[in-house]
Amino acid sequence: MLTLIGNEMKKLFSRKKTWVVVIGFILLLGILTFALYKEEQNLKKYSSPEFRIQSMQESINYNNKKKQELQDKRNSATSTDEDKKAIDRELTRIDTDIKNMEENIKGLKDNSGKNIAWKTELKQQIEAREKAINNEDGSNMPDEYKEREKININQMKYFVEHDIEPVQEYKLIGFNFINKVVEFLGMIFLAMGIAIFISDMVSGECTPPTMKFLITQPVSRGKVLLSKFIAAVVSSVLLIVAIELIYFLFVGLVFGFGSSNYPVMVGTRFQFDMATVNEQGIHPLKAIAGSTYMIPMWKFTLEILLMQILFIVACVSFIFLISTLFKSSMVSMGVGSIIMIILFVIINQLRPLGKIVPYLFTTYGNVVGVLKGDELALRFQNPALTASFSIPVMIIWAIVCYVISHFVFTKKDILI
Structure with missing residues (x-):
């Protein structure tokens, strides 16, 4: 069995497509690193006292002009009593905004140069x-x-x-970086990369000479398929996690890693607030008191990497099934990529289908948000979207997809 797995991995890493995907992944993380660096520089600028004072002063000038326009409108002969009341309310709001901004400017100027x-x-x-x-x-x-x-x-x-x-979340340090990378890749990039990487794992060997060689060996079809699956999982996990960790070390050595004991709030669970109805006529979610707890950054980083590995296994298993169903590598790649796109569209755009979202493995690609507990639950107004629910969902998808692949591969007729 180990020999079969080794042979499959050799075949994987001997393909040009594998190295194209790897180089693409490396470049993608390089672009992300540069984008995060530029974002940090911009946010530092925008959060500086000088920029904030300038921005608020511009807002004050704009509000003063708007205030003058409203006063002219109020004094016009065409204004009714209702118009005047509405204008007075708006003028009061503007005066409050101007007063607050002037107080903020004064505070920023008073503290300028002070090391608070x-x-x-x-x-x-x-x-x-x-x-x-x-x-x-x-x-x-x-x-x-x-x-x-x-x-x-x-x-x-x-x-x-x-x-x-x-530490500000935008600060480019090792632990912040690895969290953002995992979150970014979970949007769709990880799933699409896997679809391209292993879509021809089975379908690409459906040519008569290859299949004739495989089935004439003293090894069952089940073992052949299992060796391919294990090779696909191990290769995907090693390549993705290894490249992420290399970038993590690079960013950490250049910009610093940050505190490994930095507290991270995780595990927030929600329930419907039955005593309240919002503007849409539904009960909003509210956090369950005491459900959130703190863990150190090192533990949080380890957990998101483990969750990401589970997500990778689910993706591999699903694409592996697609590859088993079709005899053409181009067809399996196209079908796998399209289905992944559709699943992510359902998650991000088709909110009316929210009831099926908890049962799709693609829902849990953003493992950072899943572990923290608030991102998915609040987005879909569904308290079932939790880390404890996501783990069995991804495991079941992985098992079911592989079982179907095994059944199809061992039972279908192979013409050579």
């Missing part, structure tokens, strides 16, 4: 957010947002208590 301790700033944010939760600042925060805000506050308190300085 991050703990002090964080404590101020904690105090302000706690007031917002308790409606002490007049913000009237909706109940469905309060639990999520409490999660953010708990994370801030953890930073203060354990003397860990917060």
Whole structure:
């Protein structure tokens, strides 16, 4: 069996297509690295006090012009009493916005050049957010947002208590980078790459000379198929994870890795708030109190890589089935790619089909969002979309697809 697997892997790595896919994957991550670097530089610029002051001053100037236009309109002879009331409300809102921006500008100028301790700033944010939760600042925060805000506050308190300085998500460091890579690839790129990589694993050997050689060997069809499947899984996992880790080391050595003990909030679960109905007439989701917990960054990174491997296995198994059903490598590649695109379109665009989304393995490509717990559940308003639900779904897809492949391959007639 090991000999068969070794032979299949040799065949995989002797193909030009394999190295084209590998080079494409390397270039894709290179482009992503550069894009993340440029994003960090831009966000640093946009978050600087000077840029924020300039931006708010421009907004104040715009609001003053708009305010003058509204006042002229209010004083015109054509304005009714209802128009005047509406204009007065808008003028009050504009005055409030201008006042808030002027206060923010004053605060930024007062603190300009001062090195404010991050703990002090964080404590101020904690105090302000706690007031917002308790409606002490007049913000009237909706109940469905309060639990999520409490999660953010708990994370801030953890930073203060354990003397860990917060790091912006856009900062290009090793751990942030690997998380963004896994999240980015899970959109569709990973699935499409696998579809191209192994779509001809079985169909590409349906030529008479190849099949004649295979079936005349003292090895059962089942073992031949299993060796191909194992080779496909091992090769896909090794290539993808190895390239990701190489980039992780490169970014970490150049820009720093960040703290391996940095806290990450995960596991948030949701339930329908039966006491509330939103504008669409449905019950919104609210986070279950106490469901969110913290884990260190190293553990979170390990878990997303393990979840990504499971997703890779599910993708490989599905594309492997497509390759078994067709005798033409071009047809199997085309069908596999189209089906993957359709599945991702269903996930991202066709919200009315939300009921079937939890049962599609492609739903869980963004394993970062799955582990954190909020990304999928809130997007589809479905509390069933959790990490604990995703694991059996992907395992079942992998097993079922391979079993069907085995049945088809061992039972179909092969003409040589």
